[in-house]
Amino acid sequence: MKSKNRQQTLLVLIVVVAALVLGGRMRGAGAQEEDQFPPGSEEYIEMGCYQCHGYDGNGGGGPRLAPDPLPFAAFSSVVRRPPNVMPAYSPKVLTDEKLRDIYEYLESIPDPPDASSVPALSEE
Ligand code: HEC
Numbered sequence: 001m002k003s004k005n006r007q008q009t010l011l012v013l014i015v016v017v018a019a020l021v022l023g024g025r026m027r028g029a030g031a032q033e034e035d036q037f038p039p040g041s042e043e044y045i046e047m048g049c050y051q052c053h054g055y056d057g058n059g060g061g062g063p064r065l066a067p068d069p070l071p072f073a074a075f076s077s078v079v080r081r082p083p084n085v086m087p088a089y090s091p092k093v094l095t096d097e098k099l100r101d102i103y104e105y106l107e108s109i110p111d112p113p114d115a116s117s118v119p120a121l122s123e124e
Contacts, residue, residue: 040105043098047089057106062086066109075103 044050044057053059057066069075076099079089089099115121 040101066106
């Protein structure tokens with residue numbers, strides 16, 4: 001009788017611990033997902049902008065887009081009718097709404113830290 005009680009207690013304990021661990025994991029995964037994809041960044045990646053302009057708009061094959069993107073009118077005019085080698089994105093492929101989202105993502109990218117605030121850069 002005593003040992004059956006103990007077994008039951010152990011079982012309850014296992015269930016409680018498992019629930020806590022799994023619950024914590026799931027919350028953790030959700031939070032991580034939010035952190036990984038700031039608004040507009042999914043459209044930026046889906047449309048392939050990152051391939052030439054870098055994941056955070058820092059440039060690559062194409063010019064740097066962020067921080068401080070061009071004013072929206074100039075920005076959208078380049079995307080619709082690029083002057084040179086960039087492929088044109090018509091509203092059929094990239095809706096005005098998605099273009100806005102992409103722009104908002106680029107606007108949300110913060111300035112890099114000042115070089116003097118990075119200790120490794122001031123080491124002799
Ligand atoms: C295949 C490479 C490529 C892709 C993909 C691409 N771009 Fe470009 N982008 C360029 C190049 C190269 C330029 C320079 C102008 C030119 O050559 O047409 C440019 C210029 C720009 C400019 C003007 C920047 C400036 O300071 O003059 C903007 C804004 C821009 N791209 C936004 C985008 C967005 C938004 C996307 C995704 C919807 C995108 N680009 C996808 C290559 C690319």
